[in-house]
Amino acid sequence: MPQYYHQYKIQLLQNSVNSIVEDSKFYNIDELEERLYFLSKKQNVAIVLTNNKGYVMFGKNENHIRNKYTRNIPMYNQLKEYNISAVIKLKNSNELYHLDIVMPLQTIDEVNTVLRNIMPFIIVSAFLIALLGAYIYSKTITKPLIEIIDKEREEEKKRKEFIATISHELKTPITIISGQLEGMIYNIGKYKDRETYLRKSYDSTQDLKALVDEMMEVSKGEILGKDLKFEVINFSDLLKNLANRQSYLIEDKNQNLIYEVQENLSIKADKEKITKAINNLVNNAIKYSPKNQNIIIRAYKSKASKTVVLEVENTGITIEEKYLKEVFNPFFRVEKSRNRKTGGSGLGLYIVSQILKSHDLYYKIESKKNSVVFTIYF
CATH class of the missing domain: 3.30.450.20 (PAS domain)
Structure with missing residues (x-):
C-alpha cells in the first residue's frame, strides 16, 4: 500500500x-x-x-x-x-x-505505521464479521434448506412404509380368495361346499374393496389436502344426521347412543371433509366398543374460549398410554392380529387426522378408566 x-x-x-x-x-x-x-x-x-x-x-x-x-x-x-x-x-x-x-513523503510512511498498528484489530473485526455473517447465513438460508431436505426425507420414508404396509394389507385378502377359489376349482376337501366358500370369497372381496376405497381416500386427501372449500355449517344438524346414519350399526351391537349436542352450533369448515372425519370417528367408536356399551356424542360451545367443542366417547375399552400417539399412523391397530371382524384397516383415524390438520384444528385422544374420548376444538 x-x-x-x-x-x-x-x-x-x-x-x-x-x-x-x-x-x-x-x-x-x-x-x-x-x-x-x-x-x-x-x-x-x-x-x-x-x-x-x-x-x-x-x-x-x-x-x-x-x-x-x-x-x-x-x-x-x-x-x-x-x-x-x-x-x-x-x-x-x-x-x-x-x-x-x-x-x-514522511506522512505516507506514518500512515503505513498506523495501519500496521491497527492491523490486529482489523483482522479480529473481520473475523468476527465473518462469523456473524456465517451465522446469519446458516440461520436464514442453510438451516431452512436442511429442514426442507430432512422433511422430504421423512416424507419419502413415510411413503415407502405406507406402500410396504399397503402391499401387506392387500396380500392377505388376495391370498385368502386365491386359496378358496383354487380349492373349489379342484374340489379339495371342505372346499367342495362351494356355496359356503363362494360366500366367504365374496366377503373377502368386500373387505378388499373397502380397503382399496380407504386407500383411495387417503391418496385423495394427500393430493387435495389444501383444496378446501370453507363454509359456515350448521354443526348441530350435521351431527344429528351422522348419528342417524350410524343408528343401524349401534342397534346391531345393542349399544346405547347418548346424544348431548347443543342446538344451533355452527362452525366454518369444508363440509364434505369434516363430515367424512366425524363419520369415521363415530364409526370407529362403534366398531371398537363391545356390545351393550355406550357411544357418547357431545358438542357444546365453550364459554371461556368461545370455541365449539366436539367429544366422541366410547365405553368398555381403553388404550394403553404408549399407543395413544400411534393410533393416527396409517394401518396401525392396537389389536395386533388385525382381524377384520374386530376392527378396520387402521386407516380411519389416519384419515381423520389428515383432514383435521388440513383445517388447522387442534384435536386429542384420551384414554380414561373405562372409555376412550376423542376431542376436536373448532
Whole structure:
C-alpha cells in the first residue's frame, strides 16, 4: 500500500506540474502565483518560483533552509522528500522562471505505521464479521434448506412404509380368495361346499374393496389436502344426521347412543371433509366398543374460549398410554392380529387426522378408566 500510494502521489504531482507548464503561456505572473498557491494547499507541497536572477517570486527558498539545517542531521532521521523542477515561460515575457517543488513523503510512511498498528484489530473485526455473517447465513438460508431436505426425507420414508404396509394389507385378502377359489376349482376337501366358500370369497372381496376405497381416500386427501372449500355449517344438524346414519350399526351391537349436542352450533369448515372425519370417528367408536356399551356424542360451545367443542366417547375399552400417539399412523391397530371382524384397516383415524390438520384444528385422544374420548376444538 505505501508503495502504491507513493506512486499515486508522485504521478498526481507530476500531472499537475505538467499542466501548469503547459498552461503558463496563457498566464501572467499573478495568475501563475494563484495557480501555485492552490497547488501547494491541495497537495501539501512546498513551492519556490524564481526568475533568472535567482530572486524568489513565490514561496520560500526551501532548498536554502534545508541545506542549512539538515547537514548535521543523520541520514536515517532526515525527512523523505520528492523533488520536481520545471522551467516556465509566461505570456508577453521572454524571461524564463524556475519552478522547484518539494513533496514530503514522511506522512505516507506514518500512515503505513498506523495501519500496521491497527492491523490486529482489523483482522479480529473481520473475523468476527465473518462469523456473524456465517451465522446469519446458516440461520436464514442453510438451516431452512436442511429442514426442507430432512422433511422430504421423512416424507419419502413415510411413503415407502405406507406402500410396504399397503402391499401387506392387500396380500392377505388376495391370498385368502386365491386359496378358496383354487380349492373349489379342484374340489379339495371342505372346499367342495362351494356355496359356503363362494360366500366367504365374496366377503373377502368386500373387505378388499373397502380397503382399496380407504386407500383411495387417503391418496385423495394427500393430493387435495389444501383444496378446501370453507363454509359456515350448521354443526348441530350435521351431527344429528351422522348419528342417524350410524343408528343401524349401534342397534346391531345393542349399544346405547347418548346424544348431548347443543342446538344451533355452527362452525366454518369444508363440509364434505369434516363430515367424512366425524363419520369415521363415530364409526370407529362403534366398531371398537363391545356390545351393550355406550357411544357418547357431545358438542357444546365453550364459554371461556368461545370455541365449539366436539367429544366422541366410547365405553368398555381403553388404550394403553404408549399407543395413544400411534393410533393416527396409517394401518396401525392396537389389536395386533388385525382381524377384520374386530376392527378396520387402521386407516380411519389416519384419515381423520389428515383432514383435521388440513383445517388447522387442534384435536386429542384420551384414554380414561373405562372409555376412550376423542376431542376436536373448532
